[in-house]
Amino acid sequence: MNTFKRIGVFDSGLGGLTVLDAICSANKGLSIVYFGDTARVPYGSRTPETIIHYAEQDVRFLLSKGVEAIVVACGTVSAIALAELRKRFSVPIVGVIEPACDAAAKVTESNHICVIGTEATVHSQAYSDYINRMYPHLNVSGIGCPMFVPLIENGFREDDPITQMIVERYLSPIRNTDIDTLILGCTHYPFLSNVIQKTLPGVRLIDIGVTLSEVVSQTISLPNNISDNFVEYCFSDRETGFKRFDTEHLKNLPNGPIKSINIESF
Ligand code: DGL
Secondary structure: OEEOOOEEEEEOOOOHHHHHHHHHHHOOOOEEEEEEOOOOOOOOOOOHHHHHHHHHHHHHHHHHOOOOEEEEOOHHHHHHHHHHHHHHOOOOEEOOHHHHHHHHHHHOOOOEEEEEEOHHHHHHOHHHHHHHHHOOOOEEEEEEOOOHHHHHHOOOOOOOHHHHHHHHHHHHHHOOOOOOEEEEOOOOHHHHHHHHHHHOOOOEEEEHHHHHHHHHHHHEEOOOOOOOOEEEEEEOOOOHHHHHOOOOOOOOOOOOOEEEOOHHHO
């Protein structure tokens, strides 16, 4: 196990805060730099080339802050760019896909899993490729839900009728099927977990932030002379959504400085 003094966590926007929250809930003594690329969200409707380019800039920014390991708190970047990032940077980099699939494979009883994510994620087949390789007895379906991220970034809450209509539109086709496990394959989606659960009663939801945070706890040992978590929150544009969010889903985030950075310069 490695000991890191400082880790970096990034996402295209606010979704990675659900991962950060899970990491902070499971660990104490963390020093973290969070980066949300609110100037360029959403990533999920972009080409792989653009997503890789953005992700490289995000990593370069975090390295400039002295982090020693990187958590890719974004399903889209994990699906499209993780291999490339690992080739180009020498620090340890962890992504969300494998832990989520392993957790889903463990709990499914019907052996039919569905992954929801951005268009780029579902199109990449990164989740289904991994499941087919590791768990060939499982069926895996995928649904792209491109309107979820803009809803969340624009502050539409779960109890808003528009949110409920859109969730119903994307997910009602799999209600009452043999799918018993749903991977929320985008880190924004836990903000919609209550309405998703209501739409698909009885289906187990896999939160990729929670499953990733378990990997972080197992692989990253932190200096144990600090008892609180320290987080510096950096955004490339507005962070108003962050202030607006939402103590129900983000219970474990410490207060910390909020900074604005110019991501194009990295
Ligand atoms: N949180 C990102 C993910 O996990 C959202 C992607 C986007 O910006 O479209 O995929």
